[in-house]
Amino acid sequence: MAPNLSLFSVNAILILSTDDSSRVLARYYSAPHPPTGTPANSTNYPGANPYPTLKDQKAFEKGLLEKTAKQTSDIILFDNKICVFKMESDVMLYVVGGADENEVLLYSVVLALRDSLNILLKSSVDKRTIVENYDLVSLAIDELVDDGIILETDPVIVASRVSRPPAQDMTTMKSIDLSEQGLLNAWEFGKRHLAERLRQGL
Numbered sequence: 001m002a003p004n005l006s007l008f009s010v011n012a013i014l015i016l017s018t019d020d021s022s023r024v025l026a027r028y029y030s031a032p033h034p035p036t037g038t039p040a041n042s043t044n045y046p047g048a049n050p051y052p053t054l055k056d057q058k059a060f061e062k063g064l065l066e067k068t069a070k071q072t073s074d075i076i077l078f079d080n081k082i083c084v085f086k087m088e089s090d091v092m093l094y095v096v097g098g099a100d101e102n103e104v105l106l107y108s109v110v111l112a113l114r115d116s117l118n119i120l121l122k123s124s125v126d127k128r129t130i131v132e133n134y135d136l137v138s139l140a141i142d143e144l145v146d147d148g149i150i151l152e153t154d155p156v157i158v159a160s161r162v163s164r165p166p167a168q169d170m171t172t173m174k175s176i177d178l179s180e181q182g183l184l185n186a187w188e189f190g191k192r193h194l195a196e197r198l199r200q201g202l
Contacts, residue, residue, distance in 0.1 A: 006031060008148040009101050010109065011050065011081060013141050014094040016065050017127050023061060024091060024130055027141055029148030050081070068092060074110075075103055084110045088117070089126035108153045109144060115155035116140050120163060136162055 008031040015024040030049040051057045060079060067078050068085050075084045077099065084106045085094045095110040117125045120136050130137050139162035143152055152158055 006033075007150075008032070009097055009105060009150060010095060010145050010148045011098060012094070012096040013109075013113070013145060014061060014064075014092075014096065015130060015137070016061055016092050016094065017090060018065070018069065018087070018092055019090050019127070021062060021065050023058070024127055025134070025137060025141070026057065026061070027145075028057060029145070032147040032149075050079075064094065065092065068094075075107065082106060086110050086114045088114060091125065091127050091130065093117075105150065109150055112144055112153040112155050112158060113141065116144070116158040116162075119155060119159035 008029075010029055012026065012028045014026050016022070017024055028049050028051060034048070051060050064078055064083060068076060068083070071085075074086060075082065077083075080099050082097045082099060082101050082103055083094055084097075084103065085092055087093075093110055093113055095106045095113070097106045114125070117130075117137060117140060120140060121129050121133055140158055143158045143161050145151065
């Protein structure tokens with residue numbers, strides 16, 4: 001068995017704007033379980049977040065965007081990290097992993113992110129649409145990766161888990177009375193129903 005074998009493989013998922021080099025969305029991960037014997041609050045172990053402060057993160061993101069702006073490939077080694085990326089309209093999607101991480105695995109995550117966003121945002125993946133649908137994008141990333149551990153790489157499954165409820169179901173929600181009187185009526189109805197069921201059980 002390999003030493004320090006772990007499911008942790010993603011250091012960060014970033015969505016950066018190519019127009020003004022700003023951050024649209026960023027998630028940095030630390031390995032959820034540091035190796036045994038690691039001192040508390042230590043950041044000097046494999047899988048620790050290498051960019052703990054906002055200043056470090058911004059510097060890394062700026063350098064990464066400059067490095068990848070004119071690249072023709074989808075993968076680079078930057079700051080001793082493997083960075084796979086995809087350009088979509090005016091944003092860059094990045095998945096960052098350790099130098100010894102499997103590039104194919106990280107690439108499948110960035111493809112799943114791109115394809116699930118295309119499904120969720122109806123092929124309109126740009127900065128404005130991402131900001132307007134920030135909740136869906138954030139949930140999609142959470143479905144892909146949790147604590148740096150890859151959960152799912154099928155974009156159809158990811159999109160189905162985070163998409164909004166169908167419009168026909170929303171019409172029935174509008175008929176529910178959420179006023180104080182409506183809630184009291186629902187409470188009384190539930191109490192009566194429970195009392196009848198208990199009587200029938202006896």
